[in-house]
Amino acid sequence: xxxxxxxxxxxxxxxxxxxxxxxxxxxxxxxxxxxxxxxxxxxxxxxxxxxxxxxxxxxxxxxxxxxxxxxxxxxxxxxxxxxxxxxxxxxxxxxxxxxxxxxxxxxxxxxxxxxxxxxxxxxxxxxxxxxxxxxxxxxxxxxxxxxxxxxxxxxxxxxxxxxxxxxxxxxxxxxxxxxxxxxxxxxxxxxxxxxxxxxxxxxxxxxxxxxxxxxxxxxxxxxxxxxxxxxxxxxxxxxxxxxxxxxxxxxxxxxxxxxxxxxxxxxxxxxxxxxxxxxxxxxxxxxxxxxxxxxxxxxxxxxxxxxxxxxxxxxxxxxxxxxxxxxxxxxxxxxxxxxxxxxxxxxxxxxxxxxxxxxxxxxxxxxxxxxxxxxxxxxxxxxxxxxxxxxxxxxxxxxxxxxxx
Numbered sequence: 001x002x003x004x005x006x007x008x009x010x011x012x013x014x015x016x017x018x019x020x021x022x023x024x025x026x027x028x029x030x031x032x033x034x035x036x037x038x039x040x041x042x043x044x045x046x047x048x049x050x051x052x053x054x055x056x057x058x059x060x061x062x063x064x065x066x067x068x069x070x071x072x073x074x075x076x077x078x079x080x081x082x083x084x085x086x087x088x089x090x091x092x093x094x095x096x097x098x099x100x101x102x103x104x105x106x107x108x109x110x111x112x113x114x115x116x117x118x119x120x121x122x123x124x125x126x127x128x129x130x131x132x133x134x135x136x137x138x139x140x141x142x143x144x145x146x147x148x149x150x151x152x153x154x155x156x157x158x159x160x161x162x163x164x165x166x167x168x169x170x171x172x173x174x175x176x177x178x179x180x181x182x183x184x185x186x187x188x189x190x191x192x193x194x195x196x197x198x199x200x201x202x203x204x205x206x207x208x209x210x211x212x213x214x215x216x217x218x219x220x221x222x223x224x225x226x227x228x229x230x231x232x233x234x235x236x237x238x239x240x241x242x243x244x245x246x247x248x249x250x251x252x253x254x255x256x257x258x259x260x261x262x263x264x265x266x267x268x269x270x271x272x273x274x275x276x277x278x279x280x281x282x283x284x285x286x287x288x289x290x291x292x293x294x295x296x297x298x299x300x301x302x303x304x305x306x307x308x309x310x311x312x313x314x315x316x317x318x319x320x321x322x323x324x325x326x327x328x329x330x331x332x333x334x335x336x337x338x339x340x341x342x343x344x345x346x347x348x349x350x351x352x353x354x355x356x357x358x359x360x361x362x363x364x365x366x367x368x369x370x371x372x373x374x375x376x377x378x379x380x381x382x383x384x385x386x387x388x389x390x391x392x393x394x395x396x397x398x399x400x401x402x403x404x405x
Contacts, residue, residue, distance in 0.1 A: 033208075035062060035159040037227040040208055042066035045240060050223035051215055053230070053237030060238075061104045062154065067242060069153040071100045072123055078102050079242075080112035081132030082139065084307040087369040088130075089243035092376040097128060101242030109139040113287050114149040116302075120294055122151075129295060130303045131288075133345075135330050136365045138272035140280045146287045187229055204229060219245060246368055252310055255358035259316050262364045263323070269364065270323060278326030280333050292343050303344045306334075308351035308367040308375060311358060315350060348375050 034054075041052045041063060054063045068078075077097045079085055083105045090099040102115065112131045119126050133140050187204055194200035203210045209227040214220060215235035224235040231237075236248035252258050262269045292302045318324045331347065338345035348354070351361075356371035 033160075034059070035154075037208060038063040038066055039156060039160070041225070041227050042070065044209075044225050045238075046070045048212075048223050048225075049240040050212070050225060051219060051235045051237050051239050051245060052224070053226045053228065053235075059105070061107070062159075063238075064102055064104055064242065065151055065154065067238070068100055068102055068151060071242075072125070074098055075100045076125055077128040077130065078116075078119060078126055079130040079132070080107070080115050081109075081307075082107045082134060082137065083244070084134055084137070084365055084367070085132045085305070086244035087246060087367065088372050088376075089239060089369065090241040092373055094380060099241050101244075103132070103242070108142055108144070109133065109284055110142065110144050110146045111149065113146045113284065113291060115151060116291055117146075117148045117287075118151045120291065120298065120300070121148075124298065127300045128303065129291075129300060130305060133304050133306050133334065134365070135280075135306065135327070135349075136269050136272060136309060138268070140284065140330070140334075141272060141276040143281050143283065146284065183229065190232070203232075216247070219247070243369075246362060246366075249362045251359045251368070252361045252363065253359070255310055255312060255361075258310055258358070258361075258364050259313050262310075262313055263316060263320060269317075273317075273323055273326040273330070278329035278333075280330060280337075285337055288343075289337075289341050292341050301344070304338065304346070306345075306347040306349050307365065308348040308354075308356060308371055310361045310364045311350075311352035311356055313349075313364055315352075346379055348379075351375065354378050 037054055041054045044050065045052050045067065054060060075098045077093060077099045079088055079099065079101045081103045083103060085103045086101065088099075088101055088103075090097075093099055104111075109131070116129050116131060119129070135141070191197050191200040191204065199211070209225055210232055212223050212225050213233060215222045215224040216233075219235050219239075222235070222239070224233070224237070226232050226237070231248045234248040235245055238244055261267060264270065265274075288302075288304075295302050314327070317327050334345060334347075351367060351371055354371070354375045356367065356374060360368050360371035362368065
């Protein structure tokens with residue numbers, strides 16, 4: 001009796017688990033080669049100027065480097081920083097400027113400086129360097145050495161052959177893991193509900209990326225193509241100018257609750273101020289000063305921006321009994337340094353001053369496109385052009401050129 005039960009149990013497992021493992025194995029084969037997907041996505045975007053998603057698990061530097069090299073002959077402006085500035089696109093900048101948004105997920109200030117140093121040495125056509133200064137996520141305080149980055153075009157053959165081979169056991173462990181099984185169930189559900197299930201199955205399991213499709217509003221003028229299995233059909237990816245759509249993300253629905261969480265002593269924002277008492281790292285800003293001097297000598301300019309925070313957040317920090325002193329010190333140090341170096345520094349932290357609302361944020365420190373549009377409209381008109389251009393030579397922002405540069 002027990003033997004028959006075990007046989008039936010084994011048979012049931014074979015009929016359910018083995019097909020699931022086989023399907024996950026197919027997904028891993030297509031999804032596990034990040035360089036291959038990045039080259040495919042970059043080639044496609046260069047050809048179509050469409051919007052593409054690459055599933056790099058936050059490491060989108062390889063894809064962005066490929067795109068930067070393709071765009072270098074056409075651009076004169078580069079933005080460096082983390083995902084907090086990913087939604088800045090070419091339509092927000094002055095009419096003569098041609099942008100590539102080189103921001104990358106989790107990219108700290110030290111990397112931005114190293115990337116800008118490389119371009120200053122190798123791309124004299126870049127005239128405008130925009131670097132984000134993120135106090136809220138700790139990047140201006142990190143006491144880490146700055147290393148000049150190599151942004152040369154990666155060799156295709158070497159990159160494709162450098163991907164480490166995973167053993168049978170490693171692949172099997174990944175294929176049977178709970179996250180993979182959860183993802184597989186969602187994919188199978190999507191296929192079952194698709195208008196053309198056979199086509200959906202082919203796109204998920206037999207191709208490195210989806211077929212081309214027309215993006216939903218507001219990007220319906222562009223083609224989309226997704227690599228990997230997340231966010232299919234949403235055009236949730238990067239535009240031709242490097243900006244991100246963030247089209248499939250949820251928005252803040254309770255701003256006050258978000259701010260209360262940010263003020264907690266255990267939050268990443270409080271920690272960013274507490275562990276250095278609000279003093280930006282001197283080494284980072286010494287390198288920034290040297291970069292600023294070099295760019296001025298080359299006829300280029302450095303612009304530094306504090307990215308927007310959810311409305312009311314900075315004000316709440318400035319009213320906090322302990323954290324207010326630390327944040328005030330941060331801004332005082334940054335202002336003093338900027339005046340000393342004669343570099344443009346704009347603080348967008350109080351996004352409510354520009355008319356941004358809670359639902360224009362993904363979380364406390366990620367603003368979407370519409371918020372940045374309001375901010376830059378004010379910035380170019382009031383703060384920057386008045387100081388740097390004669391009144392009769394003030395350029396105007398792009399009308400509607402988010403993907404053209």
